[in-house]
Amino acid sequence: MKLRGLYAVTDSQLLAGKFLAYVEAALEGGVTLLQYRDKSSDEARRLREAEALRNLCERYKTQLIINDDAELAARLGVGVHLGQTDGPLAPVRALLGHKAIVGSTCHASLELAEQAVNEGASYVAFGRFFNSSTKPGAPSANLELLEQARIKLHVPICAIGGITLENGAPLVAHGVDLLAVVHGLFGADSTAEVTRRARAFNDLLLIK
Ligand SMILES: Cc1ncc(COP(=O)(O)OP(=O)(O)O)c(N)n1
Numbered sequence: 230m231k232l233r234g235l236y237a238v239t240d241s242q243l244l245a246g247k248f249l250a251y252v253e254a255a256l257e258g259g260v261t262l263l264q265y266r267d268k269s270s271d272e273a274r275r276l277r278e279a280e281a282l283r284n285l286c287e288r289y290k291t292q293l294i295i296n297d298d299a300e301l302a303a304r305l306g307v308g309v310h311l312g313q314t315d316g317p318l319a320p321v322r323a324l325l326g327h328k329a330i331v332g333s334t335c336h337a338s339l340e341l342a343e344q345a346v347n348e349g350a351s352y353v354a355f356g357r358f359f360n361s362s363t364k365p366g367a368p369s370a371n372l373e374l375l376e377q378a379r380i381k382l383h384v385p386i387c388a389i390g391g392i393t394l395e396n397g398a399p400l401v402a403h404g405v406d407l408l409a410v411v412h413g414l415f416g417a418d419s420t421a422e423v424t425r426r427a428r429a430f431n432d433l434l435l436i437k
């Protein structure tokens with residue numbers, strides 16, 4: 230199955246008090262991948278929230294990805310996203326099996342992306358493309374990189390970092406398959422607005 234569409238990424242601070250309601254609103258609008266991104270070390274809460282997300286994702290036929298934590302992903306039987314400091318990819322691919330989705334952060338580097346593909350990545354993520362209040366210090370990437378990546382790589386390409394409905398179209402035009410979004414999706418005043426934004430992101434990607 231070709232991965233293409235909106236990649237919703239959760240944020241524990243932004244979604245405090247409205248976590249499941251806002252996630253479900255996004256799923257209602259159409260989400261291809263949902264990433265549980267929680268940087269805390271509260272293992273019990275992380276397990277509880279990840280299980281709740283897995284149940285929601287099953288209902289909406291969305292694939293759940295756990296950020297950083299391959300063991301939690303293995304425990305739940307879902308995918309994982311690993312950054313450059315989150316440990317090597319190959320053993321995680323072996324742990325989760327060949328069908329699992331394993332994503333890799335490649336910042337603005339084609340070399341890192343080629344290495345990730347060789348180690349078994351299902352998709353590669355570049356960014357940040359714009360200013361991000363969620364991760365302001367993330368290294369920046371540009372549109373030219375995407376053109377080279379499209380030629381060289383044969384896995385889905387994900388873009389992340391400050392993506393909104395207003396600035397996402399050029400990324401899609403330059404070959405991005407997955408738009409990974411926190412604020413541009415969940416930084417909304419109501420569940421209805423989250424659903425509207427999810428649908429509009431799918432329109433950008435020409436997904437019905
Ligand atoms: C889809 C996607 N792309 C990039 C990242 C960033 O991963 P990482 O560099 O490990 O940073 P943290 O998110 O762990 O702070 C991501 N999570 N998802």
Ligand SMILES: Cc1ncsc1CCOP(=O)(O)O
Pocket residue numbers: 356357360361362363364367389390391392409410411412413
């Ligand atoms: C996790 C991550 N990695 C690079 S930018 C970023 C944050 C994305 O969040 P936002 O869509 O709010 O900029």
Ligand SMILES: [Mg+2]
Pocket residue numbers: 296297310311312315
């Ligand atoms: Mg990480």
